[in-house]
Amino acid sequence: MTASCVSCHVNRGRDFTPPVLRTKEGEPGPAYYLGGEKGTVFNATSKAFEQESPAITEAGLTNRFKAGEIIFEGNFVPVKRNRFGGLGPTYIKSSCLACHPGYGRGQRTGNFDRQYGNGYLAFVHNPDGTPVKGYTGMLQTKAVPPFVPYAKGVKIEWHDFVDQYGNKYPDGTPYNAGKPTEGTLTYPTADVIEPLLPLPADYRVSIESTIGIYGTGLLDAIRDEDIIAEYRRQQSMTGPVKGIPGKWIDEPDGTRRLGKFTWDCSRATLENGPGANALWNVTNVTRKNRPNIYMTPEWLEKQKELGIDVSGLEGPQEEELSMQQYEDFMVWHRGLAVPAARNLDKPDVRRGQELFNKLGCAGCHKPEWTTGEYKPLPGYANQTIRPYTDMLRHDMGEINRGRSRFWRTPPLWGRGLMHKTANHTDMFHDLRARDFEEAILWHFGESEFSREMFRHLSAEERGQLIQFLKAL
Numbered sequence: 083m084t085a086s087c088v089s090c091h092v093n094r095g096r097d098f099t100p101p102v103l104r105t106k107e108g109e110p111g112p113a114y115y116l117g118g119e120k121g122t123v124f125n126a127t128s129k130a131f132e133q134e135s136p137a138i139t140e141a142g143l144t145n146r147f148k149a150g151e152i153i154f155e156g157n158f159v160p161v162k163r164n165r166f167g168g169l170g171p172t173y174i175k176s177s178c179l180a181c182h183p184g185y186g187r188g189q190r191t192g193n194f195d196r197q198y199g200n201g202y203l204a205f206v207h208n209p210d211g212t213p214v215k216g217y218t219g220m221l222q223t224k225a226v227p228p229f230v231p232y233a234k235g236v237k238i239e240w241h242d243f244v245d246q247y248g249n250k251y252p253d254g255t256p257y258n259a260g261k262p263t264e265g266t267l268t269y270p271t272a273d274v275i276e277p278l279l280p281l282p283a284d285y286r287v288s289i290e291s292t293i294g295i296y297g298t299g300l301l302d303a304i305r306d307e308d309i310i311a312e313y314r315r316q317q318s319m320t321g322p323v324k325g326i327p328g329k330w331i332d333e334p335d336g337t338r339r340l341g342k343f344t345w346d347c348s349r350a351t352l353e354n355g356p357g358a359n360a361l362w363n364v365t366n367v368t369r370k371n372r373p374n375i376y377m378t379p380e381w382l383e384k385q386k387e388l389g390i391d392v393s394g395l396e397g398p399q400e401e402e403l404s405m406q407q408y409e410d411f412m413v414w415h416r417g418l419a420v421p422a423a424r425n426l427d428k429p430d431v432r433r434g435q436e437l438f439n440k441l442g443c444a445g446c447h448k449p450e451w452t453t454g455e456y457k458p459l460p461g462y463a464n465q466t467i468r469p470y471t472d473m474l475r476h477d478m479g480e481i482n483r484g485r486s487r488f489w490r491t492p493p494l495w496g497r498g499l500m501h502k503t504a505n506h507t508d509m510f511h512d513l514r515a516r517d518f519e520e521a522i523l524w525h526f527g528e529s530e531f532s533r534e535m536f537r538h539l540s541a542e543e544r545g546q547l548i549q550f551l552k553a554l
């Protein structure tokens with residue numbers, strides 16, 4: 083599909099009016115405020131993803147934000163009644179930070195046992211993506227003795243991928259030219275080591291890594307009806323881009339909300355979201371609104387069979403994390419700011435931004451949203467934010483199949499600072515992309531037209547598009 087086709091078949095209805103780059107006083111204009119006025123910080127250091135947003139400061143919540151931060155960074159231990167007590171009986175990691183290094187993304191690895199910086203979750207599933215009976219949704223590979231985990235570990239293997247063009251651009255240049263990775267693309271597969279419970283003949287193991295925590299409060303404030311409007315826009319076109327929304331989810335407060343968080347859009351709100359759940363199901367630390375141990379009846383039976391005393395594990399547990407701690411944690415979670423963009427005035431970056439629109443990247447990586455009302459942090463209401471995601475799931479082709487072929491478009495804000503905050507640039511759901519060039523080259527399925535158009539750019543233009551991504 084050429085650029086002119088994209089204008090109607092991918093971008094139709096998109097408003098590309100560029101936001102103001104500079105104010106009259108020469109200060110950074112709205113274009114730089116990726117998290118809006120109340121959610122952006124001008125910080126491009128290794129701590130860029132760890133900052134409190136202006137909305138937190140203005141609401142006088144700084145102390146609670148700091149108290150919540152300690153819970154995210156804390157290392158949980160098995161001893162109960164300790165400040166960070168209650169880890170186990172089974173668990174995945176003892177801290178959030180281990181998987182979200184520098185508050186950002188995990189790093190690709192072949193060693194699932196690696197504690198810090200490995201952000202992979204493993205899923206043992208049937209071909210249709212549903213969990214294999216007896217296994218928890220997220221495989222728990224650690225246990226506090228005498229308990230035995232669901233598996234001893236996860237084996238990760240990396241494979242070479244060569245596309246139909248021999249990993250070369252039409253001008254003959256190999257992908258990753260001049261880098262140690264020249265001419266290569268690689269992707270991982272996974273399997274379980276010493277599973278505790280029986281597996282069906284046709285089981286699969288998929289790994290998914292972290293997305294990012296900063297800015298999720300602002301995404302939480304995007305209205306469901308606005309996401310549905312974007313879905314309708316995409317469905318109304320004849321082109322390849324046809325994202326689908328997450329499921330409607332019954333929330334604890336009685337409302338029905340649209341799934342928007344995780345790679346699968348499987349969580350609708352932060353209150354009932356990936357962080358609020360991870361605090362329980364990654365560590366197995368219980369609290370008033372998550373009183374039971376995260377386990378399956380099959381696992382419990384197996385422990386009994388092995389002669390392990392499981393008395394007291396069933397039913398509501400004593401509170402291991404207080405609701406005060408949990409609420410502080412949520413203040414922190416919602417209040418993490420988005421770092422401002424950089425270098426948007428540079429000619430190469432501006433040209434890159436034009437290419438981003440012309441190649442239809444913006445068809446899925448929707449540049450701009452306006453948030454709705456947001457009771458948990460009112461400062462986030464009516465903010466013009468630039469996350470570069472449509473909050474919808476897209477078919478990314480068979481080569482990208484994990485639990486399914488569908489993945490939520492990840493936000494691109496902050497991606498240009500990954501190397502500073504976490505010392506790497508690994509992207510995509512299983513971190514198969516080692517940098518921006520590879521990330522674009524892994525776009526298949528609904529997005530393959532974008533990949534093709536990128537391949538046909540000149541080396542200079544490819545560089546300009548990447549310069550733009552680095553400025554976010």
Ligand code: HEC
Binds near residue numbers: 086087088090091
């Ligand atoms: C000015 C806007 C515009 C441009 C530019 C454009 N199209 Fe279309 N295209 C349309 C519209 C409108 C339809 C009819 C949609 C309908 O009937 O639902 C259409 C229909 C199609 C269809 C038929 C699809 C179907 O499902 O029946 C194809 C194929 C197609 N366009 C390909 C292209 C290609 C390839 C290009 C670039 C060379 C292109 N279009 C450029 C607006 C455009």
Ligand code: HEC
Binds near residue numbers: 182200293343
């Ligand atoms: C074992 C690794 C691991 C640990 C530990 C972990 N996470 Fe995650 N986190 C992930 C993965 C993987 C994802 C992507 C979710 C998916 O698979 O779709 C994720 C996603 C998220 C998201 C969603 C981002 C989005 O845009 O949808 C948030 C928020 C989050 N985690 C917060 C936390 C918090 C808070 C903690 C600690 C309580 C935590 N995580 C602990 C691996 C981890």
Ligand code: HEC
Binds near residue numbers: 510
């Ligand atoms: C059809 C929708 C679609 C189009 C078009 C599209 N993307 Fe994506 N993009 C996605 C999805 C979905 C993912 C996540 C895929 C995965 O992880 O398996 C993604 C991932 C990415 C990532 C990695 C982000 C991360 O955090 O892991 C980058 C960078 C990116 N896209 C840039 C681009 C650029 C540049 C273009 C245009 C050349 C583009 N995308 C076109 C949907 C799209």
